[in-house]
Amino acid sequence: MGFAAIKAESSENWRTLFYDFLDTRLDKIEQEYPMDDLGEISKAVFQERSEIMGQMILGLIKRKYGHLLNQQKCDCSDCGKSMQRHDKLSRTIQTLAGQFELERPYFYCRACRFGYYPLDEALGLSRSSKQYDIQDVEAWLSSETAYETASETYERITGVKLSEHHMYETTNTIGQEVGILDVCASKEEIYKKIEALSENKFRSPIMMLGLDGAHGPMRPEPSPHRRKGKRGKGEWKEIKGFRLYLIDGEKIIHLISWHQVCTDNELAEYLVKIKEAGLIPEAKIRLGIIGDGAPWIWNRCKEIFPFAKEILDYYHCSEYVHGVANAHYGKETKEARQWCEATLTRIHFGYHEEVLGGLGKMKAKTQEVQDKIDRFYTYLTNHCEKMHYDSARRGGYHIGSGAIESSNKFISHTRLKRSGAWWYIQNANNILKIRCAKYNGTYDKVIEKYKRDDQEKIKIKNKINRKNLRVVK
Numbered sequence: 001m002g003f004a005a006i007k008a009e010s011s012e013n014w015r016t017l018f019y020d021f022l023d024t025r026l027d028k029i030e031q032e033y034p035m036d037d038l039g040e041i042s043k044a045v046f047q048e049r050s051e052i053m054g055q056m057i058l059g060l061i062k063r064k065y066g067h068l069l070n071q072q073k074c075d076c077s078d079c080g081k082s083m084q085r086h087d088k089l090s091r092t093i094q095t096l097a098g099q100f101e102l103e104r105p106y107f108y109c110r111a112c113r114f115g116y117y118p119l120d121e122a123l124g125l126s127r128s129s130k131q132y133d134i135q136d137v138e139a140w141l142s143s144e145t146a147y148e149t150a151s152e153t154y155e156r157i158t159g160v161k162l163s164e165h166h167m168y169e170t171t172n173t174i175g176q177e178v179g180i181l182d183v184c185a186s187k188e189e190i191y192k193k194i195e196a197l198s199e200n201k202f203r204s205p206i207m208m209l210g211l212d213g214a215h216g217p218m219r220p221e222p223s224p225h226r227r228k229g230k231r232g233k234g235e236w237k238e239i240k241g242f243r244l245y246l247i248d249g250e251k252i253i254h255l256i257s258w259h260q261v262c263t264d265n266e267l268a269e270y271l272v273k274i275k276e277a278g279l280i281p282e283a284k285i286r287l288g289i290i291g292d293g294a295p296w297i298w299n300r301c302k303e304i305f306p307f308a309k310e311i312l313d314y315y316h317c318s319e320y321v322h323g324v325a326n327a328h329y330g331k332e333t334k335e336a337r338q339w340c341e342a343t344l345t346r347i348h349f350g351y352h353e354e355v356l357g358g359l360g361k362m363k364a365k366t367q368e369v370q371d372k373i374d375r376f377y378t379y380l381t382n383h384c385e386k387m388h389y390d391s392a393r394r395g396g397y398h399i400g401s402g403a404i405e406s407s408n409k410f411i412s413h414t415r416l417k418r419s420g421a422w423w424y425i426q427n428a429n430n431i432l433k434i435r436c437a438k439y440n441g442t443y444d445k446v447i448e449k450y451k452r453d454d455q456e457k458i459k460i461k462n463k464i465n466r467k468n469l470r471v472v473k
């Protein structure tokens with residue numbers, strides 16, 4: 001006997017109906033399953049769980065919305081005329097807790113030529129049979145691991161099949177609607193953290209903005225003009241990202257991470273959005289910006305944050321120095337070490353002119369070495385304003401970009417760099433947004449917003465259908 005056997009007409013007896021169902025189902029379990037040990041007993045219950053729990057949910061729906069299940073009359077929300085009730089129609093509903101068939105009345109307004117299900121709207125049902133709590137888990141799992149593994153994980157844990165394709169579709173549907181401010185904590189939450197740090201302090205706390213790039217395996221979007229089956233060649237593209245955090249002594253207080261495959265300008269626009277949303281209150285903090293020598297990091301920062309202290313990652317700078325020393329004096333020689341030490345000390349204390357002077361006098365043995373020296377000369381000239389490490393450190397700023405590098409690794413590398421995986425940029429960005437939300441502690445907020453927007457879309461779609469004078473079934 002299937003679960004359709006239960007057809008409640010009254011909301012009062014939902015418990016009785018559920019007990020009857022449970023009784024029948026227990027008979028079935030007793031008859032059909034071998035239950036010699038706990039493993040087998042548990043398996044029997046596990047396999048029936050979804051339907052049993054589904055019936056319990058259905059019972060509770062009857063309890064709450066019995067009037068909508070048995071509704072005979074309904075006024076059109078548009079023209080106010082009484083709508084005609086049609087037969088009940090059935091649809092499959094799957095939630096994390098269980099699965100059931102929902103038979104609910106359909107109403108149709110002849111004047112508006114529009115029909116709908118009042119109960120679906122009251123329950124806030126998704127168009128998909130898989131409801132929002134399942135979609136939440138789909139996006140959660142798929143942003144951690146390959147879709148295939150996510151699908152298998154879901155089945156092993158819930159006992160319910162869910163295809164790899166559905167995982168993919170749901171995750172991207174959720175991801176593509178996520179904007180940068182959706183993954184950020186609110187202004188109030190950020191201010192609270194700043195205020196807690198400011199208490200009894202003479203100077204404002206330091207907020208660091210770290211920027212970093214990572215390369216991810218991307219392939220071109222499928223073009224409508226390209227012949228079917230032919231796929232563009234993949235290439236490594238830069239995932240640009242930033243992390244905002246507060247410095248609390250030895251600790252850091254994370255605020256916001258955001259990583260996307262995007263252009264310099266798009267990244268700058270994201271920063272502007274955060275700034276305009278008031279999430280970087282420059283009057284309450286001292287802002288430090290840190291990154292390596294990549295031009296995209298610095299080309300717009302001064303313009304967006306004119307008062308920030310810009311700091312070139314000390315380790316990036318010291319790698320440069322080591323490269324020059326090893327090339328000129330011989331790898332790991334005493335002279336190389338001494339030159340490194342002296343040069344880094346000068347840079348640290350802001351004697352950049354002296355270093356530049358020394359570089360100018362260096363006589364390279366080969367053109368290759370000369371090129372290295374010249375490149376370092378340019379690097380130092382371009383970035384020396386960001387190399388006042390001694391004063392930066394005394395001010396309490398970070399001079400290394402470890403904090404952004406570690407979030408970058410966690411957010412971008414772990415999911416995107418899997419062997420054999422080449423990503424469409426759009427899909428990679430969808431995954432990145434979801435991972436950023438998790439990292440920022442805003443994942444639940446993102447899912448709530450997705451639900452709200454989706455419900456809104458369903459209503460708008462109904463309205464449009466109404467205007468087009470089509471019947472919605």
Ligand SMILES: [Zn+2]
Nearest residue numbers: 076079109112
């Ligand atoms: Zn109407």
